[in-house]
Amino acid sequence: MSSNPGQEGAVAHHEHESREHASHEDAGIGRFFFGHVPEGVHGGLKQYGLLAIFLAIITFVEFVIILPEDLRGSSIVIAPLVILSVIKFFCVVAFFMHLKFEHGLLWQIFVAGLVLGLIVAIALVLLFGVFRPTPRAFSEGRQQPFVHHVEEAPHYEPLVVPTPAPLGAIAPAPAAGAAAGASPGQQIFMGAGGCSACHAIEGLAVGALGPDLTHIATVAESRVPGQSAEDYIRESIVEPDAYTVTAADEGIDQDFQQGLMVATTSSLGLTDEDVDELVEYLMTLR
Amino acid sequence: MAHAETAHAPPVEVEEATTTGINHRKLLMWVFLGSDCLFFGSLIATYMVYRGQSIVGPYPADIVDVPITTISTFVLLMSSFSMVMAVAAARSGNQKRLIQWLLVTIVMGCGFIGFQVYEFNAFRVEGLRYETNLFSSSFYTLTGFHGAHVTLGIFWLICITIIAARNPAGRPSGLDVDIAGLYWHFVDIVWIVIFTLLYLIGGFDAGPDAGHAAVQGWNWVTGLVS
Numbered sequence: 001m002s003s004n005p006g007q008e009g010a011v012a013h014h015e016h017e018s019r020e021h022a023s024h025e026d027a028g029i030g031r032f033f034f035g036h037v038p039e040g041v042h043g044g045l046k047q048y049g050l051l052a053i054f055l056a057i058i059t060f061v062e063f064v065i066i067l068p069e070d071l072r073g074s075s076i077v078i079a080p081l082v083i084l085s086v087i088k089f090f091c092v093v094a095f096f097m098h099l100k101f102e103h104g105l106l107w108q109i110f111v112a113g114l115v116l117g118l119i120v121a122i123a124l125v126l127l128f129g130v131f132r133p134t135p136r137a138f139s140e141g142r143q144q145p146f147v148h149h150v151e152e153a154p155h156y157e158p159l160v161v162p163t164p165a166p167l168g169a170i171a172p173a174p175a176a177g178a179a180a181g182a183s184p185g186q187q188i189f190m191g192a193g194g195c196s197a198c199h200a201i202e203g204l205a206v207g208a209l210g211p212d213l214t215h216i217a218t219v220a221e222s223r224v225p226g227q228s229a230e231d232y233i234r235e236s237i238v239e240p241d242a243y244t245v246t247a248a249d250e251g252i253d254q255d256f257q258q259g260l261m262v263a264t265t266s267s268l269g270l271t272d273e274d275v276d277e278l279v280e281y282l283m284t285l286r
Numbered sequence: 287m288a289h290a291e292t293a294h295a296p297p298v299e300v301e302e303a304t305t306t307g308i309n310h311r312k313l314l315m316w317v318f319l320g321s322d323c324l325f326f327g328s329l330i331a332t333y334m335v336y337r338g339q340s341i342v343g344p345y346p347a348d349i350v351d352v353p354i355t356t357i358s359t360f361v362l363l364m365s366s367f368s369m370v371m372a373v374a375a376a377r378s379g380n381q382k383r384l385i386q387w388l389l390v391t392i393v394m395g396c397g398f399i400g401f402q403v404y405e406f407n408a409f410r411v412e413g414l415r416y417e418t419n420l421f422s423s424s425f426y427t428l429t430g431f432h433g434a435h436v437t438l439g440i441f442w443l444i445c446i447t448i449i450a451a452r453n454p455a456g457r458p459s460g461l462d463v464d465i466a467g468l469y470w471h472f473v474d475i476v477w478i479v480i481f482t483l484l485y486l487i488g489g490f491d492a493g494p495d496a497g498h499a500a501v502q503g504w505n506w507v508t509g510l511v512s
Contacts, residue, residue: 045371052367056360062486063356072490085482088363089475096370097471103308106316113320117327124331 051095058084185281188274195278198261201285210261211245217286223249234279236261237270315465319472326476329431330483333424338491340419349412350489351405358401359481362436365394366474369467376463381450384463388447391470395440402433421491425484432480435473442466 062084071077094100099107182190189195189205196205202214220229220236224243227235235242240261247255270278304310372387406426414422446458446466 045374048367048370048374052364055363055366059356059360059363062482063352066352066486066490078487081482081486085478088478092366092471092475092478096366096474097468103306105306105308106313109313109316110320110323113317113323116320117323117325120324121327121331121334124328125334129335129337 048096051091055088055091058088183277183281183284185277185279188270188278189281192268193270193274193278194268210256211250213282213285215285217283220282230279230283233282234275237275237278309461311461311465312468315468319468322472322476326428326432326479329424329428330479333428333484333488336420336424337488340421341494342419343493344409344412344414344418345491345493346421346425346484346488347490347492349409349414350485351408352485352489354401355405355481355485355489358398359477359485361394361401362398362474362477365391365398366471368394369470373460373463373467376458377460379460385447385450388443388450388463392440392443392447395436395443395470399433399436399440402429402436428480429484432473432476435476439466439470439473442469 062081065077065080065084066072068077093110099110186204189199189201196207198207198209200206200208200212200214202212205213216233217229220232223232223245232243241258244258245256250256302309304313306313368387368390372384372391375381375383375387409422416422416426443466446463449458449462
């Protein structure tokens, strides 16, 4: 049967033609605009011209409808506008795109897409426009004045991610960020210990995930009753979860995250000597 | 096939046999257009959701120029007419007419884009940048994507015109022009919707202080529901 595709094509074409012919009979507006449509050509200058004039008139009427200022936005105006543009829409689809005279499947495909699109649109409007009351009031509460920030670009402090490298390999070299001649404890703090990624020390480190350690030696005295500053600091390093700094301690909005610090230091494999150095250094921050 | 050589004979179209009886290229175009409805449907819905929700100006009422846009809408609508004439010329094998109508369509398409460039620029000068407010973001996204569609259509038509000018016998076939025409008309009908919703209906929306009915967005629907 596939031996003669040409004939098959001809049959299909013939069917197509007769279908077209059938739809001309009941073409309604189509007949009004096109009269008898010659085969293969759905209208000439005259028919298409008439439709174009018709569409232009609709557009003009739409424009006239919105002229009275006090009616704008009311349903008296919106309803005819919607109706007119739907007419325009389907005139173009049916005649300019000659969908009216095409195989029914094309019509179904297009309408399927159109209806799906409409459903999506209606769903979106219902979800976010109608059933969520007054988004404007919501956003007004959170309004921030609009400022041009082109000139002063926001300055982000670089966040140093601690490198979990074996300490022995790195510690001897003066770590980045630590001043030359800095104490060994400070070098570990700024370098291999990775502490500066989370903690701030005035003039030295800017980390923000953990508490500011600028005056840790003083603060540590009163954190846990009965515990000396040195013990508290040591405990904070080797067993950070023993006492978790709270929002109230620091006068900020949010508690610090328990478990955050232990995860980092335990993977670094700090030796007892390293911890001693760190504690010694932190005890100088009064 | 002897008649194919004579100057004004209709270009020969080989109808391929398909299971549906519809030319597969035409079918593809309609499937694409159907899916593009979804694309524009969601962009239009996004605009409608954010309609009247901007809390910083400029608001549509301050800058949207409805009369000018009515003219550009008219231009686009008329380009659909010239497109349809081009298709008719291609179908009857009149290559000269085809090129003429294609050129008219291209010029009108460029005219429409010119209006849009003018409009965007006027908005920018008034201080409506893409990130200024909900109105500007949703407006530029929607109309920008539509403008991109029109621009693509213009390129397509230019290609067809060049092909037609270089091959007086045969190409582009009626179907070639027809399919490009489908795309062109689709872009036109999308604009019909955009023009009604964004300009005729939404073009007069004012800011939160106006106390105007239109600015209340969809609250009137909420009123009906509850």
